Amino acid sequence: MTEHFDALEKQDAAAREADLMQRLPRLVAKAMKLKGWQTHFGAIKADTITSRAALATLPVLRKSDLPARQKADPPFGGFVGDTSDDGRLFASPGPIFEAESREPDVWRCARALFAAGFRKGDIVLNTFSYHLTPGGFVMDSGARALGCPVIPAGPGNTEQQLDVIQQLRPVAYVGTPDFLKIILDKAQETGKDVSSLKKALVSGGAFTPALRDLFASKGITAYQCYATADVGVIAYETPSREGMVVNEDVILEIVRPGTGDPVAEGEVGEIVVTSFNMHHPMIRLALGDLSAFLPGSSPCGRTGLRIKGWMGRADQTAKIKGMFVRPEQIAEIARAHTALGKLRLVITRENEQDVMTLRAETSHGDDALAKALGDTVKAVTKLTGRIEWAAPGSLPNDGKVIADERPIN
Numbered sequence: 001m002t003e004h005f006d007a008l009e010k011q012d013a014a015a016r017e018a019d020l021m022q023r024l025p026r027l028v029a030k031a032m033k034l035k036g037w038q039t040h041f042g043a044i045k046a047d048t049i050t051s052r053a054a055l056a057t058l059p060v061l062r063k064s065d066l067p068a069r070q071k072a073d074p075p076f077g078g079f080v081g082d083t084s085d086d087g088r089l090f091a092s093p094g095p096i097f098e099a100e101s102r103e104p105d106v107w108r109c110a111r112a113l114f115a116a117g118f119r120k121g122d123i124v125l126n127t128f129s130y131h132l133t134p135g136g137f138v139m140d141s142g143a144r145a146l147g148c149p150v151i152p153a154g155p156g157n158t159e160q161q162l163d164v165i166q167q168l169r170p171v172a173y174v175g176t177p178d179f180l181k182i183i184l185d186k187a188q189e190t191g192k193d194v195s196s197l198k199k200a201l202v203s204g205g206a207f208t209p210a211l212r213d214l215f216a217s218k219g220i221t222a223y224q225c226y227a228t229a230d231v232g233v234i235a236y237e238t239p240s241r242e243g244m245v246v247n248e249d250v251i252l253e254i255v256r257p258g259t260g261d262p263v264a265e266g267e268v269g270e271i272v273v274t275s276f277n278m279h280h281p282m283i284r285l286a287l288g289d290l291s292a293f294l295p296g297s298s299p300c301g302r303t304g305l306r307i308k309g310w311m312g313r314a315d316q317t318a319k320i321k322g323m324f325v326r327p328e329q330i331a332e333i334a335r336a337h338t339a340l341g342k343l344r345l346v347i348t349r350e351n352e353q354d355v356m357t358l359r360a361e362t363s364h365g366d367d368a369l370a371k372a373l374g375d376t377v378k379a380v381t382k383l384t385g386r387i388e389w390a391a392p393g394s395l396p397n398d399g400k401v402i403a404d405e406r407p408i409n
Contacts, residue, residue, distance in 0.1 A: 036078025107232030109142025127175030258327030
């Protein structure tokens, strides 16, 4: 069995990076022809954006901001041009509206399916939704690009799906891991035969080692991918099962939450993606998910950058004494005190009252610095907080700049 989708997956990592950077100015120039990107970026010179450092000078576009931008400037906030050549238009929860251009496998899903063992002729049961949202079409287009017949099942209707599996004998499953478990449980309950299923690519939900082992006990080898409706498949698991390999034609950055500033390698931060879709360019889209880069290349032979996978949400906004405190405000405090290391705002409850404590890494904390830092905290958040010093490098590497430790009840 061929181990790689194509030669791009094995190319020299430096050559891949050089190619992406060489193509980047053309992508930025394409975006700057659209009103939304012009307003977002302001006056920039596309031909100067030729490195990750230059890319990092551009402001991020937060996915969480898209609904308001699209509502103010229908239908796509000015970030998408002429849709006359598009195949489908979608409405995802948010609501966020997306356009699908007509290129084959435009969502770049075929690589992820191939890495999960899907091959030409495999019948695929696709249980992602085909209704309004792109999920079903993301997997559908990738599977058909591989030469796999697709059953457009969508989610739900479990008993009918069992009948379809018995009749059409699909080899492969795509959908959420939870729904695959529901199918297997229902098959066991009803005595229906689903033994044709041997491989799976799951997304859209937590894929725990326990679930992976459960599927394996049923004869199904399952892998996961990380994808969004805006970009398609961003990263995918391979047989090495060491993190996820970043997809080709994607620049992935890890930035400090609340900023667009890249973090040190290995540090947890927010995922920001740039996608080389020349029809619908997407540049520095901040997805609100946390991850970190893994060092080196995958043992499977793919040379792309790797991430650990999904590690939580970067949107750590908390309400304290009736006031919202956001990661962007912690970043503002950090910019006012550049001699400090990491900052982490910890929220607790004492005597039935909210208490916030800013923990700051430094080797030279004193009362004068504590007062100055406390004044900045109050000026930025409109709240009074305690200051605690932490040794350099001692705060957790989990991407959190706001840790809400208040009891749920």
